[in-house]
Structure formats: structure tokens, C-alpha cells
Amino acid sequence: DQQVKQNSPSLSVQEGRISILNCDYTNSMFDYFLWYKKYPAEGPTFLISISSIKDKNEDGRFTVFLNKSAKHLSLHIVPSQPGDSAVYFCAASLSGSARQLTFGSGTQLTVLP
Amino acid sequence: KAGVTQTPRYLIKTRGQQVTLSCSPISGHRSVSWYQQTPGQGLQFLFEYFSETQRNKGNFPGRFSGRQFSNSRSEMNVSTLELGDSALYLCASSLSGGRGTFFGPGTRLTVL
Numbered sequence: 159d160q161q162v163k164q165n166s167p168s169l170s171v172q173e174g175r176i177s178i179l180n181c182d183y184t185n186s187m188f189d190y191f192l193w194y195k196k197y198p199a200e201g202p203t204f205l206i207s208i209s210s211i212k213d214k215n216e217d218g219r220f221t222v223f224l225n226k227s228a229k230h231l232s233l234h235i236v237p238s239q240p241g242d243s244a245v246y247f248c249a250a251s252l253s254g255s256a257r258q259l260t261f262g263s264g265t266q267l268t269v270l271p
Numbered sequence: 272k273a274g275v276t277q278t279p280r281y282l283i284k285t286r287g288q289q290v291t292l293s294c295s296p297i298s299g300h301r302s303v304s305w306y307q308q309t310p311g312q313g314l315q316f317l318f319e320y321f322s323e324t325q326r327n328k329g330n331f332p333g334r335f336s337g338r339q340f341s342n343s344r345s346e347m348n349v350s351t352l353e354l355g356d357s358a359l360y361l362c363a364s365s366l367s368g369g370r371g372t373f374f375g376p377g378t379r380l381t382v383l
Contacts, residue, residue, distance in 0.1 A: 192372070201275070201361050201374035202314075247314065257304050257365045257372055258327045261314040 161185045162250050164262035172270050177235040179265050181248035184229065188250035192259065193222060193233045195244045202247060206233070238269045273298065275364050275375030283381045289350040292378045296343050296364030302326075303345040304372070305337060308359040317360075320345055349380075357382045 163182045171177045179193075189210040194202035208215040208222045208231070215222050221234045235242055245266050249259040276295045284290050296303050304319035304327075316329040320339035337347040343364075349356055359377045 194374075199359070199377070199379065201277075201363075201376045204371060204373055207371065249314075257302050257319050257363070258316050258329070259304075259306075259314075259363075259372060260316070261306075263313050 159184075160263075161188075162248060162260050162262040164246075164248060164265050166265050167263070168266040168268070170268045170270060171238045173240055174237045177233075177238045177242065177267055177269065179233040179235075179246050179248075179267065181231045181233075181262050182229055183231075183250050185250070185252075185260075186229065187252050188260075189253050190251045191222070191224060191231050192249045192251075193220070194247045194249065195242075196247060196264070197244050205246075235267075238267075240269045240271050243267055243269050275362055275373055277360075277362050277375040277378050279378060280376065281379045281381075283383060284352050285383050286352055286354060288352050289348060290352060290380060291346055291348045292360055292362075292380075294345045294347075294362030294364075294375060296345070296362075297373060300364035300366055300373075301343050302365040303339055303343060304363045304365070305345070305347050306361040306363065306374075307331075308361060308377070309355075309357075314361070317347065352382045354382050356380065 192207040193205045196202040206220045224231045245264045248262045302321045305317040319327040323339045339345045361377045363372045363374045365372045
């Protein structure tokens, strides 16, 4: 039972354009969501997070949107850069176990120069 | 500020052996959690420790265990290794009241 889903295994975007990575969840009790970027053989790098009391959080080129009614979140990267090429994971947690993260399967983003 | 460190970075073991992995959290972080990443199952939560106590545990067999020391450093142990235990094992640390979780570089375990 996959509670956090990233349905697109891969995404290719031209440098300078917007990258939109999507994530769906099924557990309505999740109240905190995070995005991580990961290179092979390295640990995930924290990018941005959002609490369920918000619908948007912005940090530089990264913006996360949360649609609670649709149980959907997305990560926007603008403008995309070749160095953004990596696997992106979304993760979710419950308030009672804040540090037990449930991860999606990841999306490989390739930014083409 | 130093990040999460894990040792060793690479490890090769044979079936039936046991292994101990070590993690040092970010200074000031008292929560340490462990994750397993495999191609088939993705990133899965193993367990979390806070103030030397296990607070949460994922759906893994009892061969997987861990502990945390008074300085917040943590170890995880896998006994009677199986081929399927080959994975990247990630340690993450968090502030006691914070929601951000920061990962170390991982230990790549290969079981032959």
C-alpha cells in the first residue's frame, strides 16, 4: 500500500524553463510534507517543506504547493538549471511521529542545456 | 556546522554475518532515524531514536536493531545477513522540536 506516490518516474525540461514535479498521497492524516533531492550513492538533500496549514511555501527558485482536498502536492523549480538534474523525492509525516517519513518512489529530473 | 556523518561508507559482508553501522547526528540534534533504500522498495523507514529510546519502528524483521548513546550518536545492527539486505542505509537527524530531517551520505552494504 503506497501512501505517497510519484507517478512520473522521469521528467525532462529545458534549461531556464519551469520544472513541475508532482506527488499524491492517500493518508489524510499526513500533515507535513518535504521534498528532497538525491544524487546516486549520496543521502537525500532537504529542499523545502510545507505544513498542512499552508498551501504554498517558497524558497528561492523552489516553491511547493499543497492541495489538501486533492491530496496533491507539487514542487516548482524556476528557472531550471542543469545542476538541478537529480532524483526528487517527496515525503510525508504524521504529527504524532514527525520524524517517520513516508517517501514516494522518486522522479528523475533531467535539465537539458 | 558539520552535517550527519556515517561510517563506514561501504561495506561488503557475506550471508549469515552481522553488521554494525554508525551515525553521528548534527550537533544539537537529539533525534536519529534510519532508512533503507533499495531499487525495489525505495526509501523505507527503519526506526527512530530520541534520548536513547526507540520511539518509532518500521515494518522490518527483528534482525534489524539499533541503539542511541547519550551523546546522540546511533548505531544500527543487522544480524544474520541475507542477500536482500544489500542496500544503501541512511541515517537522518532532527531537532527535538523541529520537523526538518537531514540525511547523511549513507552506508552502502553489499551482502554476498
